Amino acid sequence: MFKRFLTLATQPPTSLFSLITHRRMKRQRKTWRASSPVASLFTLVFVLASILTVGVSVSGASERSRVEGNVRDQENAKVAGARVTLRANAGVTQYETRTDEDGQFSISNVPDGSYRVTVESPGFTQTREVRVELRAGVTTRVDVGLDVAAITDQLVITATRTQTASSELGGSVDHK
Numbered sequence: 001m002f003k004r005f006l007t008l009a010t011q012p013p014t015s016l017f018s019l020i021t022h023r024r025m026k027r028q029r030k031t032w033r034a035s036s037p038v039a040s041l042f043t044l045v046f047v048l049a050s051i052l053t054v055g056v057s058v059s060g061a062s063e064r065s066r067v068e069g070n071v072r073d074q075e076n077a078k079v080a081g082a083r084v085t086l087r088a089n090a091g092v093t094q095y096e097t098r099t100d101e102d103g104q105f106s107i108s109n110v111p112d113g114s115y116r117v118t119v120e121s122p123g124f125t126q127t128r129e130v131r132v133e134l135r136a137g138v139t140t141r142v143d144v145g146l147d148v149a150a151i152t153d154q155l156v157i158t159a160t161r162t163q164t165a166s167s168e169l170g171g172s173v174d175h176k
Contacts, residue, residue, distance in 0.1 A: 065134035068106040069142035071099050071119050078103030079146055082121035089114040089131075112136045119144045 067086055071079040084105045086095040090113070099105045112134045120127040124146040132140050 063111070063136045064108070065110045065112050065136060066106065066108045066139040067110060067115075067117065067132065067134065067142055068104070068139060069117075069144065071103045071105065071121070071144050071146060073124070074145060074147050079121055079124070082119050082124075082146070085118045086110065087116050087118070089116060110134055117142050117144070119146065121146060123149055125149050 071082045071084070073079055078099075078101070080099055080101045080103060082099045082103070082105075084097050084099060084107070086107050087093070093111075095107045095110060097105050097107055115132050115134060117130045117132055118127045125148075128144050128146060130142050130144060132142060134140055
């Protein structure tokens with residue numbers, strides 16, 4: 001391409017089209033010469049920064065853990081929409097998600113350490129808590145079973161009847 005550029009740039013223009021092409025090529029040649037070192041330096045810095053960024057994110061990803069599992073009831077049926085919370089034993093770090101329609105959940109990008117996994121869902125007994133130790137780069141599986149809550153609530157309605165006295169209209173009408 002560079003040889004073609006030099007050939008076109010050195011030949012005199014013979015038509016209107018070649019004149020326009022000749023001027024474009026001259027302009028491109030000037031731009032290429034002026035910006036070549038700057039463009040090369042910029043490209044080099046950009047490529048190095050990209051490589052360093054990818055290297056840091058890949059090494060950072062290996063230092064994180066993942067927790068996944070299933071939530072089922074005592075009949076082994078899937079519990080969809082259950083709230084799954086992952087809390088650090090030391091500190092206030094907390095991650096929360098919900099189970100999908102298959103009763104599965106996944107929490108990614110968690111630093112290693114000691115955690116408590118709690119699962120709760122309406123219509124089931126109180127929350128279940130499972131303690132887990134997460135290690136860097138390891139996926140920990142936590143399967144939780146919930147018990148269906150028994151219906152023990154009673155509704156009691158109490159009413160009293162009261163009688164009200166009716167009043168009669170009375171009075172006199174005088175004609176004048």
